[in-house]
């Protein structure tokens with residue numbers, strides 16, 4: 001019989017184990033206590049990984065061999081013959097399977113099937129480029145996979161409908177009022193996972209809680225179908241908004257199943273496109289969603305490999321502040337600013353907040369305060385249920401912290417309280433005033449914005465897109481006071 005297929009915890013879908021080349025093979029799943037302990041991080045993330053692996057074993061029945069071992073190597077030795085494996089999703093794991101191949105435990109390493117575009121095709125596209133534009137990559141993806149296309153042209157003649165997707169949160173409402181997302185029902189496997197995690201001597205972060213995300217292919221299909229049928233139509237307009245009492249808003253909650261490899265991005269993109277063709281979701285929402293999964297997600301994945309290990313060695317803004325204790329322990333009670341406290345509580349309680357709290361609140365705060373970008377990258381990897389090595393360089397190090405000096409984004413992503421006030425409903429009940437730059441109730445994001453602009457004025461003045469912020473800062477009569485105040489700020 002052909003060599004068995006060994007799958008990692010983020011390679012759990014039918015496109016991995018039941019492709020034409022793999023369907024006749026036995027499947028080996030190894031639960032390594034050491035790998036799990038090394039990851040530490042959020043308790044609910046550990047739960048999702050183990051639940052996904054154990055559910056796959058159940059689904060495959062006799063085809064699967066489930067091995068609990070201290071290390072992967074030990075697990076593989078128990079298989080008793082060399083295995084085939086798909087390229088793993090981190091450099092460290094890739095180097096590891098190469099060593100296993102040298103040792104004869106792995107017979108063959110084949111390309112990973114959990115993304116739409118292959119690494120070889122991306123390399124062709126990237127060529128010798130030094131700076132990258134997502135928009136160009138995204139259009140190429142649309143053409144290549146024929147998504148939302150009318151022949152050579154984008155449907156309705158336009159590639160990008162972002163301008164229609166920037167609504168403020170609706171006034172006089174505390175939630176978007178869209179149908180609930182699909183929620184999983186826990187089963188005996190989840191109960192077993194919970195019991196085993198309780199018994200493990202690992203210092204997890206965050207809170208345990210009911211499982212909130214899909215971990216099997218069948219669950220992911222249900223989650224995706226529910227999203228496309230009932231929530232996709234409102235995905236676009238409120239993509240950039242935050243509502244305190246509505247943590248899901250119209251987001252898909254599909255990053256976990258995508259990243260576990262149980263949902264293929266092209267299946268989701270095609271389902272969304274079908275909703276547009278059927279007239280059940282407007283183009284702006286569908287285009288916005290396709291842009292996230294075939295654009296951003298694939299882009300971030302490929303740039304992880306393309307930019308390589310050296311990418312995260314720079315520190316363009318000389319940010320070296322250690323992460324404060326309350327930030328590391330996800331202690332929202334220590335935080336006064338309503339937006340920051342809520343985002344931190346979301347990470348603590350669920351290991352998940354949507355894109356805007358990640359970027360506009362948590363990332364923005366870290367950028368303004370000059371947190372060490374590598375430590376911050378580690379923080380995001382550990383505490384988010386969808387956090388994996390490959391997602392981090394572009395999103396955290398590049399996009400959010402500008403630590404690469406502009407390889408990914410043309411300017412640092414920072415904003416003051418006024419913008420947060422416009423796009424969220426947090427400021428009303430907050431002890432800080434987004435309009436105040438100085439004083440007891442000065443908003444740390446507003447004051448932080450000006451202090452950041454002052455600190456990096458030379459760099460920002462050279463950039464077309466940030467020059468005006470510097471001249472506004474120079475006209476502030478109280479800039480010295482702001483800087484002094486922010487230098488001594490201990491309460492956020």
Ligand code: FAD
Nearest residue numbers: 251252253254255292293296297354355358359386387391
């Ligand atoms: P939706 O809003 O419904 O979007 C649909 C899908 O698009 C997501 O499921 C996701 O797979 C994909 N997507 C959208 N934007 C991105 C992006 N920038 N990078 C990768 N995929 C994207 N995403 C992760 O999967 N893991 C992370 O650890 C992660 N960390 C992030 C850290 C920061 C600082 C920022 C700014 C973004 C991060 N993202 C990460 C991207 C994005 O915020 C999440 O994918 C998204 O919030 C997940 O929720 P959702 O599935 O409801 O997404």
